[in-house]
Amino acid sequence: MRIDAKGLHFSVLDKAVRDAADGEIIIDNCIGQRYIACGLSGKNIEINGTSGNALGAYLNGAHITVHGNVQEATGDTMNGGEITVFGSAGDATGYAMRGGKIFVEGDVGYRCGIHMKAYKENKPAIVIGGRTGSFLGEYQAGGIIIVLGDSKDGKPVIGNFCGTGMHGGEMYVRCEQIPTRLPAQVKSERLERLPEGEAAELVREWCARFGKDSKAYLDCTFYRLTPDSANPYKQMYTQN
């Protein structure tokens, strides 16, 4: 099914997507309509244009590909499925996601992967080709975030306050030197190349999607950030 989104109110567009009997949906001329594919499963959605806020919130297994940029809160509380963005993503991408994967070719905004958590077989992943804003992986409790840092403008690959309140999961940042100071609860480890395993697999998947040579992205210095178990996030309480 093909939907021309030009001039459509989000509620009309989203209902058409939700109610479509056809599992293959292409949306053309998307111009910022919000909440596309909220909570959906079992569908393949291709979007041409720019999708609005909360694309694929509570996504439950559907696959979404966007040829263009996406706005805020993409994949909010996503439980499963995949979102691939041929472009950049706004703030709070992957907020509290619990499963599924988000691949972004370009940059992401503030608070990417905040509250991300893993659970049983669900292990969420975000792979970002470019840079991220501040507060990356704030309160991260599980899952994996990879920042490849491909950027031409020479700006820092991650912003400030990365991993504040982090208490689970891991982040991989491809850079020669972590550009900002990390909070006390975060431990960083320098890796000369990305070791084989989940992270390397995700980078290969990212490269396959965006037609890049994976060698160029694996054979480089990475920093692995994890919560520092010796310095947990807690305040000392006194029973009163």
Next chain:
Amino acid sequence: MNIYIQPEYEVVRDRDRCIACRVCERQCANLVHSYDAETGKMQADSTQCVNCHRCVCVCPTHALKIVKSDDTYKINGNWDNQTINEVYRQANSGGVLLSSMGNPKDYPVFWDKMLINASQVTNPPIDPLREPMETQLWLGKRTAKIERDEKGRLKNTLAPQLKLKVPIMFSAMSYGSISYNAHESLARAAEELGTYYNTGEGGLHKDFYKYGKNTIVQVASGRFGVYKDYLDAAAAIEIKMGQGAKPGIGGHLPGAKISADVSETRMIPQGVDAISPAPHHDIYSIEDLRQLVYSLKEATDYKKPVIVKIAAVHNCAAIASGIARSGADIIAIDGYRGGTGAAPTRIRDNVGIPIELALAQVDQRLREEGIRDEVSIVVGGSVRSSADVVKAIALGADACYIGTAALLALGCHLCRTCQTGKCNWGIATQRPDLVKRLNPDIGYKRLVNLVTAWNHEIQEMMGGMGINSVEALRGNRLMLRGIGLTDTELSVLGIKYAGESM
């Protein structure tokens, strides 16, 4: 050096009555009681006693009582014992004081300073035993436009509504903060009463999906347990922006309390801290709130009302006005006396405002702005009796949430040590030996009893006023009069003083 702190309460045992059966010893999770084999007598260590009255209730010979210690520091109007002890505790430990349940301080209770009207001679009272007295109501937007289809038939343009048989719901208490058996009791009672209980921010246990049509599910900043099936299972979805007991403060369930079952329900690994910070990190404005409201509506096909819950704070009338414009169907306001499983003492005791004042101001503001019908108002924290419910409705609420009163029905004795996870009544604990003390078959009936009794009383009070439905009582402030209130208090509440006529 730790300064010794004398216990506030003492265990007193009547030696003549005690038969040394050791029931109290087995029943006390705080290990207060012990048996001295040499003397054949029971001992008590009052320093461990939290005054939950479990032993007093189970002692077969009624040999026990807990009394307030008459030990005291030198009497001081400024530095009372509690205040001094808190300084000692913090100097001993360097920790933030942690408490639970609602604000226990001696602030004015405005419910107790309002009196309800009754009819005499003209507009006679209605006898609820003889005449129908409607306590059923609907929560949701009442802004439907009248539209007809081609054939002239009325189209259903009404936003989704929650139907309540009684104007009382059980407020949010998460599985984790309270036990499985407590949740089961609440769920079954809600089903039988035709009302709703609320999962809190801890997810919905798989066994309780079957109570979905009587369940309100919560979405908080940590999004624990939130996914499609959870949203679909519920009758309504509540976005938790704040909580009366700890406005501006989030939740932190320590990893140690995340049992296998709690982990499954919250959808997080066992033993990992569950942190729900105060802010939703994607909400900085009403426009952002609107986005969360609509993403939830989209995800559930506009079939479920969305509630936004806030703590009663100084500016809540303006905040409520924003919420009413955010697309939310219902606003829940939680007063500063509302309960909690754990909150920093200073926050619980000093932050927020009374629900009575917040409710009066919110209702008035929404009316003034002509948007009262955009939302229903539910209030809680702390509604203690049917009279409080009647007063709340007359002040402008559509319905009330009860939390502490519901826990009392289940056996809670308000010892205010829920944060330790050792509740002897099987409520605020995950310890299997304690949880099984609360039998849900009995617990749910006690809740049904409580709410049914309140409902009768509500009908009687309404009948006395000559009003035959809660809908007609809503916002009817002429049915209230103040007593012992200042002019400012009267004007904030929007009521007249006792003795003043219409």
